[in-house]
Amino acid sequence: TQLLEQSPQFLSIQEGENLTVYCNSSSVFSSLQWYRQEPGEGPVLLVTVVTGGEVKKLKRLTFQFGDARKDSSLHITAAQPGDTGLYLCAGEHTDKLIFGTGTRLQVFP
Amino acid sequence: SQTIHQWPATLVQPVGSPLSLECTVEGTSNPNLYWYRQAAGRGLQLLFYSVGIGQISSEVPQNLSASRPQDRQFILSSKKLLLSDSGFYLCAWSVHSGDTQYFGPGTRLTVL
Numbered sequence: 001t002q003l004l005e006q007s008p009q010f011l012s013i014q015e016g017e018n019l020t021v022y023c024n025s026s027s028v029f030s031s032l033q034w035y036r037q038e039p040g041e042g043p044v045l046l047v048t049v050v051t052g053g054e055v056k057k058l059k060r061l062t063f064q065f066g067d068a069r070k071d072s073s074l075h076i077t078a079a080q081p082g083d084t085g086l087y088l089c090a091g092e093h094t095d096k097l098i099f100g101t102g103t104r105l106q107v108f109p
Numbered sequence: 110s111q112t113i114h115q116w117p118a119t120l121v122q123p124v125g126s127p128l129s130l131e132c133t134v135e136g137t138s139n140p141n142l143y144w145y146r147q148a149a150g151r152g153l154q155l156l157f158y159s160v161g162i163g164q165i166s167s168e169v170p171q172n173l174s175a176s177r178p179q180d181r182q183f184i185l186s187s188k189k190l191l192l193s194d195s196g197f198y199l200c201a202w203s204v205h206s207g208d209t210q211y212f213g214p215g216t217r218l219t220v221l
Contacts, residue, residue: 006152030207031207033209040214040215040217041214041215042199042201042212042213042214042215043153043199043210043212044212045209045210045211048209086150088152088153090210092207092208093207094207095205095206095207096206096207097203097206097207097208097210099152099153099155100152101151101152102150102151102152104150
């Protein structure tokens with residue numbers, strides 16, 4: 001069974017700080033998606049990366065797909081309280097979407 | 110546009126009682142459908158997925174079952190709930206396997 005490990009599991013920071021969330025696996029993925037989930041709601045797609053080494057930016061969020069397509073990172077610059085939530089990576093492997101273990105981010109004002 | 114509905118939003122049930130959670134999708138045809146369970150603040154555990162009417166694949170052995178009586182309807186059931194069935198249940202759909210999944214609002218189940 002493919003496993004997508006995310007680190008850190010929990011992250012609690014002050015507004016304005018930068019942070020990076022990692023998503024790692026020993027498996028190669030066709031694509032990698034990142035979702036954010038707010039309490040009591042379903043996850044919502046943020047971005048999909050497809051090519052090894054690809055970097056995508058979404059305002060203050062920067063997503064990178066590893067060259068070997070086994071890992072990904074999410075970097076947030078100048079975090080804001082509105083960034084609080086559960087971040088999930090998900091890799092596409094043999095027509096299945098495998099979700100990561102999740103990173104819970106809390107940004108304090 | 111496509112929308113996905115789940116109900117009920119919250120449910121409190123006694124141990125040993127039956128369960129039926131419903132999920133419906135609008136605005137698309139022949140979607141792939143998924144049921145996930147999520148423990149508090151953690152990742153998603155895939156329970157069942159369906160690629161068509163009457164086609165159900167189970168990912169983990171448990172006392173839950175799923176059915177797809179119509180193209181855009183997915184039901185999660187149990188004959189006798191256990192305490193360990195408590196959690197946040199999410200339904201999702203996608204166009205194809207491996208594609209982006211679109212999630213419903215979830216059902217919070219508490220078994221007492």
